[in-house]
Amino acid sequence: MSTRDSGSPLHRRVATLLFALALLPTAVLFLRRYAPGDMWLGCLVGGLVTLLLLGVAAHRARRSPQTVTTAERIVASHGDERDRTVRNRALASLGVAAIPLTSVAAVAVAVGTPAAATLTLLLWTLLAVVVTAFLRADRAL
Amino acid sequence: VRNDVRQLRETAGLSQAGLGAALGVSRQTIISIENGRYDPSLPLAIAIARYFGRPVEEIFHVDP
8 A cells, every 4th residue: 555656657757758858949949039148048058957857866766766865756756645745845835935925026126126136036035945945844754 | 643663663674665665655754654753644554554464553642
């Protein structure tokens, strides 16, 4: 009676990978044409690094599921019920923090703070919140 | 909820990883259950009880 994720079927994983591989160059081309500066380059590098990390995590989780971290098991869809609890707590914290943080950012932009800098700060703050919440939940459980 | 999982596992001569593999959960989950930091779901608690051949209430005890 396992409570581990059975993992998505192979065809779904392949479809997700193909979608990601198609989305990345599309986004890069879109940003290169319409976005200012070198946003396209940041998107390309960030996207490739993310895909690489996801691939490494999935490979490690499949090869040695007992030695990988909670995050790796979740990414690879091999998480069990404790892993899902950790993930849900982190996402709940993110949701609770997102509303006031977004409100503060909106007010800041409204009173004249540069929008690009405010949105960048908001994004990094939200990332910090979810990572911190995940680590805290993982240690607590 | 307190539990006797560690004692039963050690009596059976199992490692945490071995018990985790038998139950389909990670070693980390077994560690958390044994330390009382994580209360398993009902299906997992029943799986643990069946694995050791005992009733659930003999393994998991509600704190007074």
